[in-house]
Amino acid sequence: MNWKTIQGWLTHLHPDKWSGALIILLIFLALGLLSSHLLKRAIRLVVARDRDHRLDRMSVGFLAKVASAFVWIMILMLYAHMIPALDRLATALLASVSVASVVFGLAAQSTLSNFVAGFSLIFYRPFRLGDKLKITAPGGVESGVVEDVSLGYTVLKTSDNRRVIMSNASISSTTMINLSAADQRTICVIPFSIDQDADIDAARALILQSAAQSKAIEEVLGCPVTGLGPATVDLSLRVRCATPDIAAEVYTDMLEAVKKRFAAAGMTVQSS
Template identity: 25%
Template sequence: MTSVFDHVPSDFRLLSVILTIIGITVLVNWTVIKVINRLESSKLTTGSIDKTALNFIKRLISVVIYGAGIGACLTHIPELKIVGHSLLTGAGILTLVSGLASQQVLGNIVSGFMILFFRPFRVGDRITISGNYSGTVEDITLRETIVRDFENNRIIIPNSQISSEVVINANHTDNKICKLIEVGVGYSSDLEQAMAIMQDEIGKHPLLIDQRTEAQIRDNVPLVVVRVTDLGDSSITLRAWAWADSPANGYVLQCDSYLNLKRRFDAVGIDIPFPQRTISFADGARVSVATTDSNEGSAS
């Protein structure tokens, strides 16, 4: 007894099988990702799911599903067996070339797993990489980490490179930040008055937070500590330590403090000097100064 499929051409049957496998692969991937997205939307707000790990897992699952689908398609194509036998003659060269070509890719994937496992940073963290790149982590893929800088540019860094660099994470375990506010005042200025103004102006900023311990409060440690840190060539450097609850608020606190301090110093006559150089000439030295005639435009 023959079935209806026996009268169908073999090429059409093969094409039908491959299309069926591809359709099942796409459907399975769509279903799995859909379930994960629903889990993300329902649980992510509670903090029970790490978005960084979830994005990484979704991409990994898609790669595995599509890889399995492609492998299943290839097993149903007899012609590929002949191609495989012909490739065996150059197996040594092919293995060497494949190894060299995939070394960097595999290194990025392994580094991505290390980033996911040890979590030096997560999606949403504000990081600085070796002092060259700064921004917010936007995504971590199998191959690279995407960082959005403060000009809204996307910096794409391979995982193998970022895992070997020094990373400064402003959000790792603690979002608070200490901003150093330094101002140089003239040697003739009243230092006590300048330090009191810095404590007052910075201390009343709404974004400043109190980082003092109970013991420091009992010992009357000021909310804003100001110290002399340098006796420069033309100014005395005063430094204040100001705390904010996030890097963004810390930046605003620092900028506002510089503006407010400049206004207060000008109001009471505290000088913020700039570098000056005095040139002395030996007795009898002849100095020529070029002047320009504004009418004729000639120099004499």
């Protein structure tokens, strides 16, 4: 390739010509795609190495979107500065920047409020990715898992695989219940009745032995006498479980386990 050929190509790349402006635009688009790809790849590598989960996934995802948008804004600004026609247009717009800013602010008020609200969600962190929220939507109360927080909207995935999409400004100003942030531990009370002439201490020991063998019980709180009937003595086994669902399983399991242990010891027991 000789010098004249190179000069010919450089002539086509002159920003004053439409062909040169188009070629430069393609080059800038390629640079933008490459920069955005490298940025996302770098963020994925950082998240993959964070095996202790010290980084908040929602904050990382939101800031990645902000960084990607910033990259494209810079690409467009550099391109507009290189093309004389666009540069002159930008200079003319700056002469009326006060009017333009007011018009732009009014036109993009909701968009800007969603963008700023996204930063408030990241800063105050009322919820994280994967948290289950209960919110009031136009169709009624909805419960869903936080699936994504973009520059303008928050997406919740419901149990029936629907997507509830709310603007960041709306969800930051509404009252919500973070079901994942609440302490799910539950006290499970399992009542038993024994005969009046039965040995209370022996019955209590058998009940506590059954509870001690259950891996689903986090803590045994006690087994006091809670009532005296005409022919029975009422005992209540009180245990702490991780979640209400586990507590429901423990309730039925303890009824069966205590019944078998009492039967082996020659005692009778029934649930109150």
